[in-house]
Amino acid sequence: MCEIVEIYFLPKFVLNPFIFMKLLNANQIKSADKFTLEEQKISSLQLMERAAETAVEYLISKIRNTQKFCIFCGKGNNGGDGFAIARLLYQKSYDVEVFTDLSNINFSDEAKTNFQKVKSISGIDLNDFSEVENMRFKANSIILDCIFGIGLNRKIEGKIERLIQVLNTINLKKISIDIPSGLLSDGFTPNDFTVLKADETLSFQFWKKAFFYPETGRFCGKIQILNIGISENFIASSESTEYIIDEHLIKNIYQPREDFVNKGTFGKTVMIAGSYGKIGAAVLATKAALKSGSGLTFCAAPKCGYNVLQNSAPEAMFIESGENFIEFLDLPEDGVLGIGPGLGTEADTEKVVLNLIKNQKMPMVIDADALNILSKNKDFLKYIPTNSIITPHPKEFERLFGASKNAFERTELAKRKAKELNIFIVLKGHHTQIISPEKEVFYNITGNSGMAKGGSGDALTGIITSFLSQNYSPKNAAIFGVWLHGKAGDFAAEKYSKESILPSDLIENIAEVFKDLQP
Numbered sequence: 001m002c003e004i005v006e007i008y009f010l011p012k013f014v015l016n017p018f019i020f021m022k023l024l025n026a027n028q029i030k031s032a033d034k035f036t037l038e039e040q041k042i043s044s045l046q047l048m049e050r051a052a053e054t055a056v057e058y059l060i061s062k063i064r065n066t067q068k069f070c071i072f073c074g075k076g077n078n079g080g081d082g083f084a085i086a087r088l089l090y091q092k093s094y095d096v097e098v099f100t101d102l103s104n105i106n107f108s109d110e111a112k113t114n115f116q117k118v119k120s121i122s123g124i125d126l127n128d129f130s131e132v133e134n135m136r137f138k139a140n141s142i143i144l145d146c147i148f149g150i151g152l153n154r155k156i157e158g159k160i161e162r163l164i165q166v167l168n169t170i171n172l173k174k175i176s177i178d179i180p181s182g183l184l185s186d187g188f189t190p191n192d193f194t195v196l197k198a199d200e201t202l203s204f205q206f207w208k209k210a211f212f213y214p215e216t217g218r219f220c221g222k223i224q225i226l227n228i229g230i231s232e233n234f235i236a237s238s239e240s241t242e243y244i245i246d247e248h249l250i251k252n253i254y255q256p257r258e259d260f261v262n263k264g265t266f267g268k269t270v271m272i273a274g275s276y277g278k279i280g281a282a283v284l285a286t287k288a289a290l291k292s293g294s295g296l297t298f299c300a301a302p303k304c305g306y307n308v309l310q311n312s313a314p315e316a317m318f319i320e321s322g323e324n325f326i327e328f329l330d331l332p333e334d335g336v337l338g339i340g341p342g343l344g345t346e347a348d349t350e351k352v353v354l355n356l357i358k359n360q361k362m363p364m365v366i367d368a369d370a371l372n373i374l375s376k377n378k379d380f381l382k383y384i385p386t387n388s389i390i391t392p393h394p395k396e397f398e399r400l401f402g403a404s405k406n407a408f409e410r411t412e413l414a415k416r417k418a419k420e421l422n423i424f425i426v427l428k429g430h431h432t433q434i435i436s437p438e439k440e441v442f443y444n445i446t447g448n449s450g451m452a453k454g455g456s457g458d459a460l461t462g463i464i465t466s467f468l469s470q471n472y473s474p475k476n477a478a479i480f481g482v483w484l485h486g487k488a489g490d491f492a493a494e495k496y497s498k499e500s501i502l503p504s505d506l507i508e509n510i511a512e513v514f515k516d517l518q519p
C-alpha cells in the first residue's frame, strides 16, 4: 500500500499558498508541460533536465549506503528522464549502469538526445534489457525504473514484460520515476497487466489517480511528489473535480479561534453512541469531539456507560438513553448530531435511530451501526437529511449501496449516490475520499497503517461532528475532519510507532495538529 510523505520543493519552486492541488489526468499533465514551456520560455529538454535534477537532488539527499544505481530506461520521455538522471548521478561520482532496449532504438526526441549523451560517457555501462537475466547486482544497488511513465497506453508485452517480471524478483530497492512502469495513471489497471512493484515512487509535480486506490496504489510504495515548477497559472485554470487535501486547502478551511468568545460560540455537539460492551466507542467519539474544539458536548448512551463516560470524559454531559443499549432519546435542542459508534443493532435501538434520522432536518454525521441499520432497507436511505455526512468503510458502503467491481468503480458509485441523496460520503480507506453532492472527490494524504484499528473510526465521527457544530460547512467539516484525524495519527505514530498507537493516542495528538496550524 502506498504511503505519501511530503512534497519536496527545490527552493526555487515554492508553490503559491493559495493554489491547492488538483488531480489532473495524463492528458492534462501533458498540456501543463506544453504550457509551462511557452510560459517560461524553455525547451522540453530543459524541462526534462529540471525534472532529472530535482530527482537527483532528492535521491542524494535521502538515500544512504549506496554507491550504485542501475537505471532502466524506456523509449519515451520517462526513459529520457532516466538517461538524464544517469548522467547527473555519474557526474556526482556514483556508479551508474544503464539498461535499455538496444535492439529497438526508436526513442522520443528528448530521450534520444539524453541517450546520446549517456552513450558518449565511457564511464557509464550501457546494456540491453535482456542482459538483466544474467546480471549479478551488487548488494545495496538501487534500481531506478524509468521504463514507462504516464504515456503507457496498453499492456506491456514481450521483452519488456519479461524484464519487469525479472526486476520484480530482484531483492534490491526499486524506485520508480513518475509512476511504476505498467500502471495506467488515470484509472483501473487490469489484473493481467505486468507492473513494476516499487518501494518508492518519485512523481513529478502531480499526484496521479492510480496512487489513491488499493488495486493500483499497492505498486507505488512510498510516494514522494517532486515539485518541478510546472505553471501555476495552468494548474489554477485547469478543470478538475478531484482534489488532493493538502495543507494549502486546509489552511483555507481552518478558522482560528477568536478572542471574546464563549462556549456557546463553538456549538453543541451530541454524540449518540455505545451499548453494553461497546461503551469505548462512545468514549472515543466524545473525547475526539471535545479535543477538536466543541463548545458544549453531550453523549447520549445507555446507563451502563454512565460511570465510564463521566470518568473518562468529565467535560461532556451524559444523557441516559436506555439500560444496556439505546432505547429512547431525549436530546437537547439545536444540538448537532453524530450517531452510530458502538450502537449495536437491537430492535429498539433500530427503531429509535430510524425515527431520529427520519425527523431530523439539520445535517448530521452518520456512522457504523447507524449505517448498518439504514442498509437494512434501501427505502431508509431517503431519510438521511440533506447535506449530512455518512462515513462508511468499504464493507458498510457495500451494504448500503451494493458491490462494485473495484475501488475505482466504488468511487463512481459513491459520486452518483452523493448526488442522488444530496449528502457527503466519507469513503474510509488508506486514502479516505470525501465525495460531495456535486460529485467532487477530495483525496486525503494524511494517516498511516497504524490507524487501521478498532476505534479509529469512532474518533473520526467525533471530530467531524464537532467541526459541524462549530459552524464549518458539511463539506469543510468532512475535509478538515478527515485530514486532522490522519495528521493526529501521524503525530501519534511518530511518538509510539504504527504498531503501538491506539485511537486514544491519536485523540491526544489532535492538540499537536492544532499547534502546528497556528498562523
Ligand SMILES: NC(=O)C1=CN([C@@H]2O[C@H](COP(=O)(O)OP(=O)(O)OC[C@H]3O[C@@H](n4cnc5c(N)ncnc54)[C@H](OP(=O)(O)O)[C@@H]3O)[C@@H](O)[C@H]2O)[C@@H](O)CC1
Pocket (backbone or CB within 6 Å): 029, 030, 033, 047, 048, 051, 074, 075, 076, 077, 078, 079, 080, 081, 108, 147, 148, 149, 150, 151, 152, 153, 154, 155, 156, 157, 177, 178, 179, 204, 205, 228, 230
Ligand atoms: N509531467 C511532467 O511534468 C514531466 C514529465 N516528464 C516525463 O515524461 C513522461 C511521459 O513521457 P511520454 O509521454 O513519452 O510517456 P512514456 O510513458 O515515457 O512513453 C510512452 C511511449 O511508449 C509507448 N507505449 C505506451 N504503452 C506501451 C506499451 N505497453 N508497450 C510498448 N510501448 C508503449 C508510446 O508510444 P506508442 O507505441 O503508443 O506510439 C509512447 O511513445 C512522464 O511520465 C515523465 O516521466 C518529464 O520529462 C518532464 C516533466
Ligand SMILES: [K+]
Pocket (backbone or CB within 6 Å): 078, 145, 146, 147, 148, 149, 176, 177, 178, 179, 180, 181
Ligand atoms: K516509471
